Amino acid sequence: MKQRMRLFQGNRERRTTAKECRRVHVLFLAVMFLAAMALALALSVAATAQQSQSNNDSNPSQPAAKPKPDQDVPDAPSAVQPPEPKPGFPEPPVGPVAPALKPDPSQQSDQEKQPPPPMPPIQTIAPGTGPRNQVNPKEDLGFKIRYEVHFVLLPVMVKDSSGRRVDGLLPKDFTVLENGKKQTLKFFTSDPFQLSVAIVLDTGMADVTLQKVNQTYEALVGAFSPYDEVALYTYSSTVTQQTDYTNKSQRLIAELNQIKEIRGAPNGPPVLGGPLAGGPTVNGAPPGGPVIAPVNTPPKEDHVLNDAILRAALDLSRRDRTRRKVIFVISDGRERGSSASYKQVLKLLETRDIQVKAVVLDSGALPAYKEVNRFHLPFQGYSDILPKYVSATGGGQVYTELTRNALEEMYGEITNEARNQYTLGYTPEIVSTKAYRSIDVLVDKKGLKIYAKDGYYPIPTTPSGPPPPRPQPVPQ
DSSP states (O other): OHHHHHHHHHHHHHHHHHHHHHHHHHHHHHHHHHHHHHHHHHHHHHHHHHHHHHHHHTOTTSOOOOOOOOOSSOOOOOSSSOOOOOTTOOOOOOSOOOOOOOOOHHHHHHHHHSOOOOOOOOOOOOTTOOOOOSSOTTSOHHHHHHHOTTOEEEEEEEEOTTSOBOOOOOGGGEEEEETTEEOOOOEEEOSOOOEEEEEEEETTSBHHHHHHHHTTHHHHHHTSOTTOEEEEEEESSSEEEEEEEEOOHHHHHHHHHHHTTOOOBOSSOOOOSSTTSSSOOBTTBOTTSOSOOOOOOOOOOOBOHHHHHHHHHHHHTTSOTTSEEEEEEEEOOOBBSOSSOHHHHHHHHHHTTEEEEEEEOGGGGSTTHHHHTTSOOTTSOBSSHHHHHHHHBTOOOOEEOOSHHHHHHHHHHHHHHHHSOEEEEEOOOOSOSSSOEEEEEEESSSSOEEEOBSEEOOOOOOTTSOOOOOOOOOOO
16 A cells, blocks of 8 residues: 555656756746747847938938048058049159061961970070079079179080080189180179071072971071060161061061971073073174173072171170070072171170170081181182071080981080170270170180180170160162
């Protein structure tokens, strides 16, 4: 009996506990409902107040606020659109900019379809990163050029007995003599330079040679890096600038493709005798004329090599001096009929720090080319001018090639040599700015061949000054 009473009391206690839990749960839900209703009421009141304020602002009956006077303090930048620039404050010019070249719409579609020619493995330098001065690291090339008028930059190429470029030389290995006096190097670097190159193409060569050159234009353009700037000139009896300086390879290829339509000179030597030499004759004389032996002379053909190099040098002298300036001549090496003389052109090259590099073709590429250069062929001009330019300006050796494959290889080798040279700099003690000053570069190692310019004319020039005037042709 007692046990039943205990079970009954336990069940009643459990029922009482369950009822209390339900009451607590109902009370909690009621509190949450009241809190939600209060929050909704507060949000409704806030929305009504904001709407009434906006209606008051848009009411036209209210007096408009007085406009504030203009202030010099600019407004805060907007996140939606950039602020309009204020007039009267143009951006300062950065430097001389070459005139833009308008692309030819008729050729633009063809250029986009053609893939760019493969670039050879060449070492280049990115824009904005100048060569490092290994003598005085705190003084860069731009400082010397801008503030020292008589600062001399001297590109030097060193090769071994096999013709391979010698790398790894230090400033202590070089000795520079100017007029026999040793100079103190203030700048030395072996880093590559950006190039400003003027390609001078001889279109007066024999047609068979010119057509062979026409097949190598893609390799010629591919020899330059994207950081180089190139201009194109052609010459025969006159000089023509085909393109201004540009680093667009497609632009150069399009212009070179147009040059392919130019025909060269007739193949073979001029006919001086035989049935094709002249008109009909009677007893060795023209009909109706006196009986005299006719004198046949070859036609006079002008090849204005000096004028072409002069034109390219004048335009090249206006380019930035922090670039290495090179004139790349592709010619048979003949010179005749130029208004400018060799001495005049060489003086300009040595004054403006311009190198001449050349590939000689046609008759100039024969094995006996050096021996033939000693002679002056009648009515054919001179054939020893181009090697003199190359030697005097430190351009290395004259490349003589007869095959297309060898010619394409020469393009890459020449541009690599021009870009990767030792660059020496010093400030000489100049007494007169009119006298020619000779330069000798020595290397403290045996069996090496050194290529550097023979000298220069210390004419003071500044990059920001006016361009040099063009010399007038010498009257005949």
